[in-house]
Amino acid sequence: MPVTDNPSAQDHIVLSVEHVKKKIGRKWIIEDVTFDVREGEIFGFLGPNGAGKTTTIRMLVDLIKPSSGTIKVCGFDVNKQQEQALSYVGSIVENPEMYTYLTGWENLEHFARMQPGIDRERIQEVVNIVRLDQRIHDKVSTYSLGMRQRLGIAQALLGRPKLLILDEPTNGLDPKGIKELRQFIRELAEDGLAVFVSSHLLSEIQLLCDRVAIISLGRVLAVGEVEELVAANAKYVIWDLEPVEAGKRELTSRQEIEVIEQVDRVLDDTIIAGMGPNAIVTRMEEEDIAGMVLHLVNSGISVQGVHKINPTLEQLFLKMTEGESIE
Amino acid sequence: MNSSKWIWRIVSIVSILATLLLLIGFVYAIKDIQYPQAGQTPSAAQPQENHEAKGPEAKKEIKIAAIGDSLAKGTGDNTGMGFARRTVNELAKDTGKKVILLNNLGINGLTTTGLLPKLEERGTQYVLGQADIILLSIGGNDLFQGAESAVKGIAGTSSTATGLELDPKDLLKGLPKASTQLKAILERIRAINPNAWIVYIGLYNPFGDIKDLQIPGNQAVSSWNQAALETINKNSNMMLVPTFDLFQHNLDKYLSSDHFHPNGDGYQQIAERIVQAIR
């Protein structure tokens, strides 16, 4: 039932989530989630495990009903008009669990029967897209994880969706597979598909996505272009000074410089491990560094090292969530 | 991949058929249990094949079958043996051979009318066909119908002289028809088993000591026996064992408490006579 008149096709918004909340038991798992996904973009959904990513995704595909708020796909309410809304959605929720006792082809036939207008040719088409044609008539139980992932994507693409939802798609894939998948998702987006990708791997989102929503503890903390969000944030500079106490006093006295006491709350373990025992972490603008070095030297403090930490989404995230641990 | 198409076709068609079949069965079951209709029996087919009758070869074994009325059954004998079982015992003693009672097909209250269709039953034919000696007792109920109905109960329970209710005139009324039927019975048994000895147990008058019934009873019994002899004499291997004289003056001694059937001693006397007759 391809729907011809789309109630609200404005702005090419494929998925709109408005003030969605979900209470399970007595606990509010999702407190307030709002974002839009547009045609042709890859939208990242970033958050630590337990932040409510999976719950949100399940609400997007009507596995869970929100306690309040609305989710619309192409203008159709997912919870009230699920047949129309879900016909625009292809998804893999968590792992691509297929029927292992069927062959790949039989799995695709199975899901094809659940949606009108999918013929043999279309099945063959998606099989070719995900490059599974060699093994498609083998039982899924013999597939590797990467092949299952591809079969899952084939399944999601069957109904010619406008929105593709992938939950942690790189889970369990080897680096080569991850690279292939990334390439593949980009190609899909170039064809006008909106792709919604959730991940707890910040680098993944940064490499792949155009826009991102950051979720923590059931709330969306920020939504925006990945580049903008990164740029809008202050940078960290690590100082190695001698004597330490005097240097620290000097840094603290400057208004434009913020000295960070609890380093482990804002920085990665890998970075902390590379720092000397007396390193001082500050947040400051890049252009202030040279003047500060001069000032310190003039004050008789020897500057043994200055490290600029390139801003990553990771730190951005850490900052936003005030040090909530990711893994 | 075509397999799923075939799975679906076969499973759907077969399961729909199965469902229909079971549904019909379910409806039948409900109907049958909720609104049962008695007497609905499958048409009992007639025996199609004749069981080859085995003649009384000179074997070590002698097979005996008894058929007929309560006398054949042995009603009144406290030991339950009747003349059939007693004949078997006597004959075994006498000949030293193994004597087997195949079956005692005696049925209380059976008349000649009742016996004729029985002879057409496959089971009866089977039993008779195997026998070397067939003991037949029939006719008492044809003659003493009224009396019989009054003493139908099991021996020893109705001990009063019930024969009094019998109208003497009725005794002879059914005689002609019954003796014709007796003839038919004998001939039928002959046909079923051409080789066996057929021993017919003659009638006695159980009412010999009741004044009103003594004479008509005697008359009826002797004309019956006479009629029986007419048929029996025409056939070889067929004989009548008289009992009239046995009981004539020994009713007290040989009749059981129902005053109709012999008691154990009476049956023993009959059995001994049978053995004598076939020796």
Next chain:
Amino acid sequence: MNSVLPLIKNETIKIIKKKRFYVILLILLVLVPIFTYAQMRSAEQTRAKFHGDWRLEVQQQITDNENSLGSDRVPEEWKKYRKVLVQQLQYYLDHDINPNEPNGVTFTREFMANSITLFIPLLIMAIASDIVSGERTTGTIKMLLTRPVKRWKVLLSKLVALYMFTSLTVVAAFVITYVISGAFFGYQGFNLPVFTGFQITGSNVDLSAVHAVPQWKYLLMQGGLVWFVSLTVASLAFMVSVLIRSTAASIVVMMAALIAGSILTNMASAWNSAKYLFMVNLDLTDYLSGTPAPIEGMTLGFSLTVLSVWAVAALIISFLVFTRRDILN
């Protein structure tokens, strides 16, 4: 909108491909020969006991019963029963069938009567317990429910497929039992007369309506009743499968209920309200064969009503829960 038919097709293919139905057939193929062999051994023993000719035996039975027909002291209704019995025995002789020696059809009939409370329901559960919980255990339920299909349609397709296989299982049980036992005992016996029409009121059996039906018809009626019981068990197992995530747990729940039923049947005659439990009402073929019901007040109509109510309630619960529930994992 979407037709339910393709979904039923999906479920059917899954049940076949998952080899659930093969398991059932396999169980039958393994167990029936065992039961048949046991029956054959006991038949051999009886045959040894009646070293003589069975025809003489049967004829004597007929004569004995005819004798009791003549007696005034035998109640009229018992006479009717005996008349039918004589007719039945007569039939054996007429058709040269030894009633003491089982044939394929008789064995099937007796086997089914014994299987209705536990064995057949167990087979049904092999499919029913897995049909929803199996998808949850493997996680495929997420794939199933994120399609543009309403949930009640998905559940309905599973229910219809389950009912289809319930019918198939019942018929397969009959056919396999007949084919296997026939190989031991011979395939004849379809026209053998069997008694039915016993009306049980309390502890008394009213024999006035007793009559004989040919065994094939009896088998058909038995099949119908077994089928109804199976549908009820299937519906209940279906509900348990919706409610419980683990297939093993849902089988255990259903087995517990069924075994409780067979224990209660043996000891609950004093506890009158136990008759409203579904598991006490499973032995529908008892009404056909004239075995008194375990608890007073139970009739075929009563049992059918109790079973229907349980089944319908189970289905209502299944659909309410399934369409509303959040799929959390």
